[in-house]
Amino acid sequence: EAGVVQSPRYKIIEKKQPVAFWCNPISGHNTLYWYLQNLGQGPELLIRYENEEAVDDSQLPKDRFSAERLKGVDSTLKIQPAELGDSAVYLCASTSRSNTGELFFGEGSRLTVL
Amino acid sequence: GENVEQHPSTLSVQEGDSAVIKCTYSDSASNYFPWYKQELGKGPQLIIDIRSNVGEKKDQRIAVTLNKTAKHFSLHITETQPEDSAVYFCAASISSSASKIIFGSGTRLSIRP
Numbered sequence A: 001e002a003g004v005v006q007s008p009r010y011k012i013i014e015k016k017q018p019v020a021f022w023c024n025p026i027s028g029h030n031t032l033y034w035y036l037q038n039l040g041q042g043p044e045l046l047i048r049y050e051n052e053e054a055v056d057d058s059q060l061p062k063d064r065f066s067a068e069r070l071k072g073v074d075s076t077l078k079i080q081p082a083e084l085g086d087s088a089v090y091l092c093a094s095t096s097r098s099n100t101g102e103l104f105f106g107e108g109s110r111l112t113v114l
Numbered sequence B: 001g002e003n004v005e006q007h008p009s010t011l012s013v014q015e016g017d018s019a020v021i022k023c024t025y026s027d028s029a030s031n032y033f034p035w036y037k038q039e040l041g042k043g044p045q046l047i048i049d050i051r052s053n054v055g056e057k058k059d060q061r062i063a064v065t066l067n068k069t070a071k072h073f074s075l076h077i078t079e080t081q082p083e084d085s086a087v088y089f090c091a092a093s094i095s096s097s098a099s100k101i102i103f104g105s106g107t108r109l110s111i112r113p
Helices: none
Strands: A005-007 A010-013 A019-024 A031-037 A044-050 A053-056 A065-068 A075-079 A088-095 A109-113 B004-007 B010-014 B019-025 B032-038 B045-051 B056-059 B062-067 B072-077 B086-092 B107-112
Touching: A005 A088, A010 A019, A019 A088, A019 A109, A031 A075, A044 A065, A044 A075, A075 A088, B004 B086, B010 B019, B019 B086, B019 B107, B032 B062, B045 B056, B045 B062, B072 B086
Parallel strands: A010 A109, B010 B107
Antiparallel strands: A005 A019, A019 A075, A031 A044, A031 A088, A044 A053, A065 A075, A088 A109, B004 B019, B019 B072, B032 B045, B032 B086, B056 B062, B062 B072, B086 B107
């Protein structure tokens, strides 16, 4: 069974440029999460989807960040415009209703903003 | 909201010795405590978890203990091996699902040969 797939793995951009990250969760997993991981820190939740509905986006900086999961499967996280402080790893994770709380993470997308 | 504190931030132990990582949480309503291991360039992976209705859980060389009264929990790794080198995160959740998980800041464990 394939795991959570994220792309790109690495992205380097100039500040004020836009960037997008893509995530494909494990097949059948209806809940999808985007986490932010700063260097030397634990993951912090940005947004959680149940199918195509964003049920918790309270920590998403909505002035520059947006996300979508149009068909309830894969998802895109966008930053526009990017700032220096956005340099971090963006992790996607998924769980299914039958899981007992385990998050399945992708390998992450490392963003560097110059 | 929930706050999870983890220490130490770095830990170096001799191969074969034991390693202990400790965490405290603030919300007495938390009832689910997972531990994740993150290897370099990878996403975190669940290694063990414990729920508030038990005080200890063991899986081969790893064990977790939970003290609800003191609001702290610990990860114990015995007979450490080189492949145990990684960053370990504790977490706490007020829900038995993954929806409300708050992570600690991590412990970088190094195993000396």
